[in-house]
Amino acid sequence: MKIEILGSGCAKCKLLAERTEEAAKGLGLDFTLVKVTEYPDIVARGVMSTPGLVVDGVVKSQGHVPTVAAIKDLLR
Amino acid sequence: MTDASKSCACPAPTPASNGGFWRSGGWLLAALPAWIALYLILHPAADWLAFRVFGLAPGSRLGEAVAFFVYDAPKVLMLLGAVVLGVSFVQTFLSPERTRDLLAKRTGAWSNLLAALLGIATPFCSCSAVPLFIGFVRVGVPLGATFSFLVSAPMVNEVALFLLLGLFGWKIALLYTATGVTVAFLSGWVLGNLRLERHLEPWVLTVPFEPSRGAEVSAGFSARLELALQATKEIVGKVWPYILVGIAVGAFLHGYAPAELLARFMGKSAWWSVPLAVLIGVPLYANAAGIIPIVQVLLAKGAALGTALAFMMAVTGLSLPETVILRKVLKPRLLAVFLGIVAAGIVLVGFLFNLVM
Numbered sequence: 517m518k519i520e521i522l523g524s525g526c527a528k529c530k531l532l533a534e535r536t537e538e539a540a541k542g543l544g545l546d547f548t549l550v551k552v553t554e555y556p557d558i559v560a561r562g563v564m565s566t567p568g569l570v571v572d573g574v575v576k577s578q579g580h581v582p583t584v585a586a587i588k589d590l591l592r
Numbered sequence: 593m594t595d596a597s598k599s600c601a602c603p604a605p606t607p608a609s610n611g612g613f614w615r616s617g618g619w620l621l622a623a624l625p626a627w628i629a630l631y632l633i634l635h636p637a638a639d640w641l642a643f644r645v646f647g648l649a650p651g652s653r654l655g656e657a658v659a660f661f662v663y664d665a666p667k668v669l670m671l672l673g674a675v676v677l678g679v680s681f682v683q684t685f686l687s688p689e690r691t692r693d694l695l696a697k698r699t700g701a702w703s704n705l706l707a708a709l710l711g712i713a714t715p716f717c718s719c720s721a722v723p724l725f726i727g728f729v730r731v732g733v734p735l736g737a738t739f740s741f742l743v744s745a746p747m748v749n750e751v752a753l754f755l756l757l758g759l760f761g762w763k764i765a766l767l768y769t770a771t772g773v774t775v776a777f778l779s780g781w782v783l784g785n786l787r788l789e790r791h792l793e794p795w796v797l798t799v800p801f802e803p804s805r806g807a808e809v810s811a812g813f814s815a816r817l818e819l820a821l822q823a824t825k826e827i828v829g830k831v832w833p834y835i836l837v838g839i840a841v842g843a844f845l846h847g848y849a850p851a852e853l854l855a856r857f858m859g860k861s862a863w864w865s866v867p868l869a870v871l872i873g874v875p876l877y878a879n880a881a882g883i884i885p886i887v888q889v890l891l892a893k894g895a896a897l898g899t900a901l902a903f904m905m906a907v908t909g910l911s912l913p914e915t916v917i918l919r920k921v922l923k924p925r926l927l928a929v930f931l932g933i934v935a936a937g938i939v940l941v942g943f944l945f946n947l948v949m
Binding site: 523524526528555556558559560561562563564565566575578579580 | 687688689692715717719720722723724726727728795799800801802803804819920
């Protein structure tokens with residue numbers, strides 16, 4: 517499973533990355549987590565408000581930081 | 593990535609979990625009457641604290657300064673908390689994606705006006721400015737309307753509106769909002785008519801972009817309320833030190849500075865004070881909640897209304913971090929024209945107010 521965290525590096529993006537890692541480990545997933553910080557790459561994924569969470573190419577959330585529990589639902 | 597993105601002062605709301613009556617909004621029923629009761633006794637309680645408990649003499653410099661602080665600090669924080677909670681709740685129904693879709697098929701001056709108005713309530717974070725800019729432009733929102741939104745969103749936000757309402761009354765709140773929308777509307781309209789599309793960085797129009805679905809919260813009342821509460825904790829948690837410092841400075845001036853201290857160099861007679869206030873305000877970055885206590889002091893000490901409002905608009909509407917971020921999508925000339933037009937609009941508003949008020 518490929519998980520991407522979209523955001524230019526502000527506090528919200530870091531928080532999302534931490535929570536996503538916690539959620540994915542909690543689920544025992546086999547995953548790689550990549551931070552996408554360059555604007556062209558963020559835009560190319562169709563995301564307009566950061567931070568964004570993209571799983572295997574599908575935008576799962578954008579513009580806010582879900583809780584760990586909510587991220588687990590998004591990853592299942 | 594830029595250093596500027598780190599200074600972004602935006603909330604990071606988190607969606608809700610399930611809970612009982614208390615968590616699903618029951619606390620609001622208890623909190624609301626308590627809030628109102630506390631607000632009503634705030635003034636007598638502050639006087640009692642300053643003049644009885646601390647034993648300071650009413651009318652003395654120290655006494656007046658302390659009484660001002662112990663009254664104003666809880667008042668502003670209570671107002672801010674209530675306002676941000678209400679606003680954050682409403683904002684769970686709005687998103688930049690929805691605003692973009694509303695603007696996508698508009699043209700002409702109407703698109704600028706609508707963009708300026710939508711900018712008041714749409715949740716916006718300056719760290720998202722670049723993807724938002726591209727998202728708007730690429731689905732067909734006119735460039736001018738995009739600028740109108742970018743000016744209005746940070747400058748005329750709902751937090752500013754309600755804080756001004758609570759501290760200065762509805763006239764100033766309405767004046768600020770109306771003139772802020774006007775500046776955003778006019779500067780976007782002028783920029784749109786200058787046909788500056790060729791001064792966009794080329795990648796803005798060539799990068800692959802397929803808009804994804806919106807990020808609205810699909811949840812019921814209690815989940816939205818919890819989202820709003822989360823956002824309130826974050827925003828108030830972030831700005832309260834600035835507000836307290838602002839009020840402390842205000843309290844000191846309230847007690848110790850002569851009432852007309854600022855009248856000489858920020859009063860109506862000093863015409864140059866408006867452009868100077870804008871020049872000082874543009875590079876500064878603060879959100880509305882942090883700057884309003886300072887505006888309160890400026891006004892109380894004899895600054896002209898137009899000068900104070902122009903200062904507030906310059907601080908909130910334009911900033912050095914945002915300029916650095918926007919440089920990614922705008923070539924230097926367009927960036928300079930953008931800054932110049934918005935700053936000129938703010939200066940005009942300042943002059944206008946000083947002239948008629």
